[in-house]
Amino acid sequence: MADHDLVVRGATVVDGTGAPRSTADVAVDGPTITAVGRVGGRGRREIDADGLVVAPGWVDIHSHYDGQVLWDPLLAGSSMHGVTTVVMGNCGVGFAPARPEERGWLVRLMEGVEEIPAAVLDAGIEWRWGSFAEYLDALGRRPLAIDVAAQVPHAALRVYVMGERGENHEEAPTDDEIARMGAEVVDALAAGAVGFSTSRSVLHKSSDGRVTPTYGASPAELLGIARAMGTAGLGVFEVVTDFVELDAEFALLRAFCEVSGRPLSVAISERRGEGPGPYRRQLELLEAAVADGVPMRGQVAPRPPGGVMTLDGGRNPLLDLPTYAGLAHLPLPERVAELRRTEVRQRIVGELEALDPKVSTVHIYGRAFPLDDPATYDLSPERSVAGIAARTGRTREAVVYDLLLERDGRAMIYTPGANFDEGTLDVTRELLVHPFTLPGIGDGGAHCTRVCDTSFPTFLVTHWSRDAQPDERLDLEWVVQQQSAETAAWVGLTDRGVVAEGRKADLNLIELERLESRIPEMASDFPLGGRRLLQRADGYHATVVSGEVVVEGGEHTGALPGAVARPAALLRTR
Numbered sequence: 001m002a003d004h005d006l007v008v009r010g011a012t013v014v015d016g017t018g019a020p021r022s023t024a025d026v027a028v029d030g031p032t033i034t035a036v037g038r039v040g041g042r043g044r045r046e047i048d049a050d051g052l053v054v055a056p057g058w059v060d061i062h063s064h065y066d067g068q069v070l071w072d073p074l075l076a077g078s079s080m081h082g083v084t085t086v087v088m089g090n091c092g093v094g095f096a097p098a099r100p101e102e103r104g105w106l107v108r109l110m111e112g113v114e115e116i117p118a119a120v121l122d123a124g125i126e127w128r129w130g131s132f133a134e135y136l137d138a139l140g141r142r143p144l145a146i147d148v149a150a151q152v153p154h155a156a157l158r159v160y161v162m163g164e165r166g167e168n169h170e171e172a173p174t175d176d177e178i179a180r181m182g183a184e185v186v187d188a189l190a191a192g193a194v195g196f197s198t199s200r201s202v203l204h205k206s207s208d209g210r211v212t213p214t215y216g217a218s219p220a221e222l223l224g225i226a227r228a229m230g231t232a233g234l235g236v237f238e239v240v241t242d243f244v245e246l247d248a249e250f251a252l253l254r255a256f257c258e259v260s261g262r263p264l265s266v267a268i269s270e271r272r273g274e275g276p277g278p279y280r281r282q283l284e285l286l287e288a289a290v291a292d293g294v295p296m297r298g299q300v301a302p303r304p305p306g307g308v309m310t311l312d313g314g315r316n317p318l319l320d321l322p323t324y325a326g327l328a329h330l331p332l333p334e335r336v337a338e339l340r341r342t343e344v345r346q347r348i349v350g351e352l353e354a355l356d357p358k359v360s361t362v363h364i365y366g367r368a369f370p371l372d373d374p375a376t377y378d379l380s381p382e383r384s385v386a387g388i389a390a391r392t393g394r395t396r397e398a399v400v401y402d403l404l405l406e407r408d409g410r411a412m413i414y415t416p417g418a419n420f421d422e423g424t425l426d427v428t429r430e431l432l433v434h435p436f437t438l439p440g441i442g443d444g445g446a447h448c449t450r451v452c453d454t455s456f457p458t459f460l461v462t463h464w465s466r467d468a469q470p471d472e473r474l475d476l477e478w479v480v481q482q483q484s485a486e487t488a489a490w491v492g493l494t495d496r497g498v499v500a501e502g503r504k505a506d507l508n509l510i511e512l513e514r515l516e517s518r519i520p521e522m523a524s525d526f527p528l529g530g531r532r533l534l535q536r537a538d539g540y541h542a543t544v545v546s547g548e549v550v551v552e553g554g555e556h557t558g559a560l561p562g563a564v565a566r567p568a569a570l571l572r573t574r
């Protein structure tokens with residue numbers, strides 16, 4: 001008879017609290033950590049962790065797996081990057097609550113805002129819920145490798161209560177409708193939602209071209225919902241906003257938080273061409289709020305959020321060129337063969353060079369970087385398209401063309417968007433180390449063929465605790481704490497995020513020297529063969545969820561211990 005289900009022996013434990021690492025064994029029984037220290041007896045399974053770092057599983061508070069969770073039990077790529085809990089329902093979009101007549105519209109909104117094709121969502125979602133509680137129950141019946149937690153998306157809530165009128169952001173809800181929205185959120189929180197999310201960004205549009213319905217929602221609407229959440233004493237807010245009238249907008253968010261007494265996080269970044277003024281002002285207002293006891297945080301990116309240009313993706317500079325359009329229908333290998341022909345190259349590079357730089361992608365060539373495998377995201381200027389052009393005497397257009405054809409047309413060119421106006425990671429670091437920010441905004445599950453930031457948690461460890469210049473490096477203990485205990489506690493999941501007796505056994509066993517994000521690849525594994533960028537990782541020796549090894553050496557083990565994480569249930573059992 002074994003004494004424990006699992007014993008991890010001789011690990012370097014970085015426990016998530018920020019405490020210095022120590023060598024210890026970790027015993028697990030059922031879904032729970034039962035001992036950390038010197039563990040006697042034997043485990044039914046023993047893992048020799050000599051040389052491995054054992055950390056809590058990552059808790060990623062910003063994903064868009066709301067649809068994917070219904071067809072992909074692995075929630076890949078997040079599960080490949082050590083993430084053991086994903087929070088979905090961000091940015092105000094999602095699929096519950098939902099009436100049958102609004103389903104099509106919610107799908108088109110997700111398609112527009114998060115760039116997940118409607119056809120894929122239609123094929124992959126079996127609608128078996130009306131209320132948010134029923135959605136959580138539907139998720140609970142799905143096979144899952146890792147845990148999921150969900151927020152109530154404002155857009156879905158709005159049309160659930162207001163009907164078709166709610167689709168239009170210029171339509172204001174009546175007092176009665178605001179009260180009903182509040183009541184729905186309270187019911188959802190009681191059933192296990194982790195919070196409520198909204199978007200105030202004009203960039204968020206449905207695929208029918210209409211701006212997201214929560215854009216410009218009035219203080220009456222938002223504060224009405226906030227009051228209801230305050231009464232419930234549950235849940236967090238997640239907000240994305242353009243901060244057009246910065247101070248006034250921040251004041252509204254702060255009021256949201258003050259009226260409810262509930263925590264609020266808002267995405268903060270240096271937007272392109274804006275300089276440091278706006279984000280520094282946001283941090284200043286954040287500091288003032290926290291100093292007054294208002295629980296607000298900024299949600300920030302561990303590396304510049306960016307697009308990926310690739311021949312087979314939704315984003316590359318050739319897409320609108322006449323000669324390329326004639327080849328675009330060809331399967332990738334044939335297309336690459338055509339593109340390699342000298343006369344085709346000459347013609348397309350010529351068309352690219354003839355574009356008006358004001359409207360073409362040429363302006364980003366100074367910030368376009370071919371990714372290697374593994375993808376280290378080295379953003380030195382000489383590695384950019386513009387840098388390579390200067391060095392090799394080719395035009396930037398010719399360089400981009402040639403780069404796209406590398407790796408048999410599977411090359412990936414990363415184009416950092418926000419936080420990169422200075423051409424360094426300084427802004428990223430400044431935002432990351434700010435005492436009132438949390439790592440997030442990786443957008444797992446979204447922007448299928450255009451963005452691949454699911455590897456943020458891995459980059460947080462590899463770059464910031466290991467590869468950065470010594471004077472810029474951050475303690476491993478600190479980055480682990482940010483991505484586990486801090487994010488878990490933020491969304492009310494106090495049962496996880498720390499390697500300690502009594503906590504949920506969600507663990508990462510990491511070969512720190514080998515930890516790397518691989519180059520993204522274009523997978524066709526979505527419903528109907530839908531394509532999406534997928535990124536793997538090396539160096540996660542094993543990832544454990546509720547005591548079961550779900551990923552080992554980069555491969556899924558077949559174990560499906562994942563469940564719906566419900567903060568309200570934790571409060572009840574306390």
Ligand SMILES: [Zn+2]
Nearest residue numbers: 064090091443
């Ligand atoms: Zn988002």
